[in-house]
Amino acid sequence: MLKKLYATFCSLNLGLWLMTGVMVTLAIGSFSKASSEGGGLNDMPLLFWLQRAPLGYSWWLWLCIACIAVLFVNALVCSIDALRKKGRSVAPHLMHAGFLLIVLAHLLSAYGGFKQQLQLPQGDSFGFPDGERVVVERITGDVGPMGMMSGYRADLRTADGVHGVQPNHPLFHKGYGIYIKDVALSPVPVALFEVHREPGALAAFVGALLFTVGNLMLLAQRRGR
Amino acid sequence: MKPLLITSALLFAASVRRPVFVVALACSLAYLASRGVALGRLPLIGPQDTLAFFSGSIGLMALPFVYDRRLSGVRWFCWGCGGLAALFAVLALPFPTLNMPLPPVLDTYWFELHVALAFFAYALFGIAALLGGLFLRGAGRPVLDLQYRAALVGYSFFSLSMVCGGIWGYYAWGTYWLWTAKELWTSILWMFYSLYLHLRLKGPAWERGFAWLGIAGFAITLFTYLGVSMLMRSSHSF
Numbered sequence: 001m002l003k004k005l006y007a008t009f010c011s012l013n014l015g016l017w018l019m020t021g022v023m024v025t026l027a028i029g030s031f032s033k034a035s036s037e038g039g040g041l042n043d044m045p046l047l048f049w050l051q052r053a054p055l056g057y058s059w060w061l062w063l064c065i066a067c068i069a070v071l072f073v074n075a076l077v078c079s080i081d082a083l084r085k086k087g088r089s090v091a092p093h094l095m096h097a098g099f100l101l102i103v104l105a106h107l108l109s110a111y112g113g114f115k116q117q118l119q120l121p122q123g124d125s126f127g128f129p130d131g132e133r134v135v136v137e138r139i140t141g142d143v144g145p146m147g148m149m150s151g152y153r154a155d156l157r158t159a160d161g162v163h164g165v166q167p168n169h170p171l172f173h174k175g176y177g178i179y180i181k182d183v184a185l186s187p188v189p190v191a192l193f194e195v196h197r198e199p200g201a202l203a204a205f206v207g208a209l210l211f212t213v214g215n216l217m218l219l220a221q222r223r224g225r
Numbered sequence: 226m227k228p229l230l231i232t233s234a235l236l237f238a239a240s241v242r243r244p245v246f247v248v249a250l251a252c253s254l255a256y257l258a259s260r261g262v263a264l265g266r267l268p269l270i271g272p273q274d275t276l277a278f279f280s281g282s283i284g285l286m287a288l289p290f291v292y293d294r295r296l297s298g299v300r301w302f303c304w305g306c307g308g309l310a311a312l313f314a315v316l317a318l319p320f321p322t323l324n325m326p327l328p329p330v331l332d333t334y335w336f337e338l339h340v341a342l343a344f345f346a347y348a349l350f351g352i353a354a355l356l357g358g359l360f361l362r363g364a365g366r367p368v369l370d371l372q373y374r375a376a377l378v379g380y381s382f383f384s385l386s387m388v389c390g391g392i393w394g395y396y397a398w399g400t401y402w403l404w405t406a407k408e409l410w411t412s413i414l415w416m417f418y419s420l421y422l423h424l425r426l427k428g429p430a431w432e433r434g435f436a437w438l439g440i441a442g443f444a445i446t447l448f449t450y451l452g453v454s455m456l457m458r459s460s461h462s463f
Contacts, residue, residue, distance in 0.1 A: 042403050201401060
């Protein structure tokens with residue numbers, strides 16, 4: 001029984017069918033209202049959204065997750081099986097390991113992610129769960145020749161000093177990222193902030209690194225063949 | 226600078242011989258360089274710049290294949306690559322040239338790497354599709370090996386592009402993943418080429434299927450790049 005199960009999960013055909021399943025469900029999902037801007041899928045952690053969304057709205061995502069879950073086991077078993085045999089290259093299995101870590105990263109973020117938008121004028125503040133206040137000390141911006149904002153920043157005071165926040169340069173504080181999204185300078189300087197927690201980010205980065213190393217090794221091995 | 230783009234399109238379309246292809250590529254790269262100098266960054270925003278960049282990427286990525294000795298007897302391969310590059314250069318022409326400064330959130334090397342690598346990958350997927358067509362028209366096994374190589378290198382560029390996009394997204398938006406149509410089709414494309422590369426393990430019985438998949442992959446590529454931008458609302462739309 002266990003041998004049969006092992007052989008099933010080791011199967012290349014199973015992997016190919018699961019990949020097809022993931023592609024088909026994602027393609028259906030791309031036309032669904034759920035993945036549109038008003039669908040709410042990007043406004044909360046995935047697992048919370050799945051608990052709240054009606055099945056008629058989210059069925060494609062449940063199917064996709066089911067395919068990815070089995071694909072996860074399939075990739076894991078295939079790699080273990082291949083690595084038990086001598087003389088096999090580790091490159092594809094590093095890529096598998098990277099893929100597995102990225103799936104785990106998504107799971108972590110889907111469970112423990114957090115996102116909140118705040119619109120605050122200069123001098124206002126917002127609080128962290130432990131009671132610490134973060135004060136918006138200063139909001140500045142540069143208007144380009146075409147009237148668009150060419151750059152903007154806010155100085156935030158936390159318990160350990162003043163830190164600047166700019167587009168692409170968030171402030172990471174106590175496990176949260178504070179992002180500045182937009183700024184209006186008149187009648188009073190106001191900034192739109194987003195506070196994020198992405199617990200899967202490190203796992204996703206390590207996964208991407210492993211995948212890239214495996215990919216480069218594979219390319220080197222295939223050179224000239 | 227548009228005359229350079231027009232010249233590159235005409236020369237690509239006429240590139241039956243390899244030297245013509247090289248001159249067309251030089252014109253295309255000169256056009257992109259002139260845009261880059263004018264903008265002070267890589268020209269990667271708006272339909273005109275991205276289509277011209279795609280055209281130049283096809284020319285650049287096709288160069289090693291055009292000069293591969295296994296394809297030296299197949300004259301129409303060079304013309305096919307040139308035709309593909311010409312098509313996207315011509316598509317770029319009707320669109321206006323956008324000279325606006327980069328929005329602050331796009332002003333990072335991660336964004337430029339993300340987009341440039343994606344176009345190199347798209348170009349290689351296009352070349353893989355041409356090689357698939359060549360194999361189906363009776364060319365031998367070495368052509369299929371070249372198709373695999375183009376797709377593998379394209380897949381590597383595409384994976385790196387996704388990694389750069391994830392890092393950029395994390396610093397710009399607060400998350401390395403968004404549920405939008407573009408991200409979903411990007412994942413479909415990546416998964417498709419993962420399937421394609423795994424299918425090779427099934428052996429010679431699947432050779433024709435493999436060649437067809439290389440062609441289908443480029444159709445998905447075009448939908449991911451153009452279809453999603455034109456038909457669906459997404460953070461990546463033009």
